[in-house]
Amino acid sequence: MGQCNKCGASVNASEIYEYAGESLCEDCYLERRTKLVTCDPWAVYSARSAKGKTLQLTEIQGRILNLIKSKGPLDAPEICKQLGISETQFQNDFATLRHMELAKGFKDGEKVLYTIF
Ligand SMILES: [Zn+2]
Structure with missing residues (x-):
């Protein structure tokens, strides 16, 4: 069992997404990705x-x-x-x-x- 670094939700280890050094649940991962895409460099x-x-x-x-x-x-x-x-x-x-x-x-x-x- 893992934990989302962002919202603190308990997540199965197999459902943890590694992103920019953080372990995230699917929702937070998708949110991060969306933000990155819309972010102006x-x-x-x-x-x-x-x-x-x-x-x-x-x-x-x-x-x-x-x-x-x-x-x-x-x-x-x-x-x-x-x-x-x-x-x-x-x-x-x-x-x-x-x-x-x-x-x-x-x-x-x-x-x-x-x-x-
Ligand atoms: Zn989360």
Whole structure:
């Protein structure tokens, strides 16, 4: 006898579905599968603007945003180093993020640092 990791139902071992490291009953398994199918792969990189609008970001923009969210404020060379992108690419993508009001730059002494909006 096994148990569903999600709803806790007791399930025969032969009816347990292994999915993404979890043991699930048939119902939960099907639910997970359905969610996965309807899930937009770009959703990870979508974000909410200051005005509450959901925005779609490119992968690089999403990575910039995640980085300054978790480790910011950071300056441009540091962001480029961490993400392995050129400063030109960073400036282009950052312009979009700033335009979406998701991120901004500010002066800290001699440096310009970037942070979330
Ligand atoms: Zn279940």
